[in-house]
Amino acid sequence: MFTGNELIFDSKEECQTWTRTAPADSHSSSSHLHYNSAANVSYDNSNTTFSWTEYGPELDQESIEMTCGAAAAGVNKTVNNLSYYQDKPNLYLKIIDVVEN
Numbered sequence: 001m002f003t004g005n006e007l008i009f010d011s012k013e014e015c016q017t018w019t020r021t022a023p024a025d026s027h028s029s030s031s032h033l034h035y036n037s038a039a040n041v042s043y044d045n046s047n048t049t050f051s052w053t054e055y056g057p058e059l060d061q062e063s064i065e066m067t068c069g070a071a072a073a074g075v076n077k078t079v080n081n082l083s084y085y086q087d088k089p090n091l092y093l094k095i096i097d098v099v100e101n
Contacts, residue, residue: 006096007093009038009041009050009052010041011041011042011043013041014039014040014068015037015038015039015055015065015068015069016037016038016039016041017035017036017037017061017064017065017068018035018036018037019033019034019035019036020033020034020036020057021033021034022034022057027059032059033059034056034057034058034059035056035057035058035059035060035061035063035064036054036055036056036057036058036064037054037055037056037064037065037067037068038052038053038054038055038068039052039053039055039068039071039074040052040053043098045098047080048080048081048082048095048098049078049079049080050078050079050080050095050098051076051077051078052076052077053071053074053075053076053077054074054075054076054077055067055068055071055072055073055074055075056068077093079093079094079095080094080095081094081095081096081098
Protein backbone atom coordinates (compact mmCIF):
# COMPACT_ATOMS: atom_id res chain seq x y z
CA MET A 1 0.00 0.00 0.00
CA PHE A 2 1.32 3.44 -0.89
CA THR A 3 1.43 5.47 2.31
CA GLY A 4 2.72 8.69 0.83
CA ASN A 5 5.85 8.51 2.96
CA GLU A 6 9.00 9.44 1.09
CA LEU A 7 12.63 8.95 2.00
CA ILE A 8 14.91 11.36 0.15
CA PHE A 9 18.65 10.75 -0.12
CA ASP A 10 21.43 13.07 -1.28
CA SER A 11 24.20 10.98 -2.87
CA LYS A 12 26.81 13.57 -1.89
CA GLU A 13 26.03 13.48 1.84
CA GLU A 14 27.32 10.76 4.17
CA CYS A 15 25.43 9.44 7.19
CA GLN A 16 22.02 10.81 6.33
CA THR A 17 19.59 10.14 9.17
CA TRP A 18 15.84 9.77 9.50
CA THR A 19 13.33 8.63 12.09
CA ARG A 20 10.31 6.41 11.96
CA THR A 21 7.67 5.68 14.55
CA ALA A 22 8.03 2.18 15.94
CA PRO A 23 5.31 0.34 17.81
CA ALA A 24 5.75 -0.77 21.41
CA ASP A 25 8.69 -3.16 21.77
CA SER A 26 11.41 -4.15 24.22
CA HIS A 27 12.57 -0.50 24.41
CA SER A 28 9.24 1.05 25.28
CA SER A 29 5.70 0.00 26.11
CA SER A 30 4.33 2.70 23.78
CA SER A 31 5.14 3.89 20.29
CA HIS A 32 8.47 5.69 20.00
CA LEU A 33 11.06 6.82 17.47
CA HIS A 34 13.74 4.65 15.89
CA TYR A 35 16.67 6.38 14.18
CA ASN A 36 18.31 5.02 11.03
CA SER A 37 20.98 6.34 8.69
CA ALA A 38 22.34 5.76 5.20
CA ALA A 39 25.87 5.99 3.83
CA ASN A 40 27.49 5.06 0.51
CA VAL A 41 24.42 6.26 -1.35
CA SER A 42 24.53 5.78 -5.13
CA TYR A 43 22.27 5.61 -8.16
CA ASP A 44 23.05 3.53 -11.25
CA ASN A 45 21.27 5.21 -14.15
CA SER A 46 21.85 2.33 -16.59
CA ASN A 47 20.21 -0.24 -14.25
CA THR A 48 17.88 2.27 -12.55
CA THR A 49 19.01 0.94 -9.16
CA PHE A 50 19.55 2.87 -6.00
CA SER A 51 21.93 1.44 -3.37
CA TRP A 52 22.98 2.41 0.12
CA THR A 53 24.33 0.99 3.37
CA GLU A 54 21.78 1.34 6.15
CA TYR A 55 22.58 1.57 9.87
CA GLY A 56 20.26 1.28 12.84
CA PRO A 57 17.85 1.38 14.36
CA GLU A 58 19.10 3.33 17.34
CA LEU A 59 17.09 5.14 19.99
CA ASP A 60 18.52 8.65 19.56
CA GLN A 61 20.21 10.92 17.03
CA GLU A 62 23.62 10.85 18.70
CA SER A 63 23.72 7.04 18.75
CA ILE A 64 22.82 6.67 15.07
CA GLU A 65 25.41 9.25 14.07
CA MET A 66 28.06 7.32 16.00
CA THR A 67 26.96 3.98 14.49
CA CYS A 68 27.02 5.34 10.96
CA GLY A 69 30.30 7.18 11.47
CA ALA A 70 31.91 3.96 12.71
CA ALA A 71 30.36 2.01 9.79
CA ALA A 72 29.25 -0.60 12.33
CA ALA A 73 27.00 -3.48 11.24
CA GLY A 74 25.50 -1.84 8.17
CA VAL A 75 23.14 -3.63 5.79
CA ASN A 76 23.53 -3.10 2.04
CA LYS A 77 20.22 -2.39 0.30
CA THR A 78 19.31 -1.94 -3.35
CA VAL A 79 15.97 -0.89 -4.83
CA ASN A 80 14.83 -0.17 -8.36
CA ASN A 81 11.95 1.57 -10.09
CA LEU A 82 10.32 -1.63 -11.41
CA SER A 83 9.46 -3.63 -8.31
CA TYR A 84 9.10 -3.28 -4.56
CA TYR A 85 11.84 -4.32 -2.12
CA GLN A 86 10.54 -5.77 1.14
CA ASP A 87 12.46 -3.88 3.81
CA LYS A 88 10.46 -4.91 6.86
CA PRO A 89 7.47 -7.28 7.26
CA ASN A 90 5.07 -4.44 6.45
CA LEU A 91 7.35 -1.94 4.68
CA TYR A 92 8.19 -2.00 0.97
CA LEU A 93 10.53 0.37 -0.89
CA LYS A 94 10.54 1.46 -4.52
CA ILE A 95 12.18 4.32 -6.43
CA ILE A 96 9.56 6.89 -7.33
CA ASP A 97 11.75 9.72 -8.60
CA VAL A 98 15.41 10.52 -9.20
CA VAL A 99 16.58 14.11 -9.53
CA GLU A 100 20.06 14.77 -10.84
CA ASN A 101 21.82 18.05 -10.20
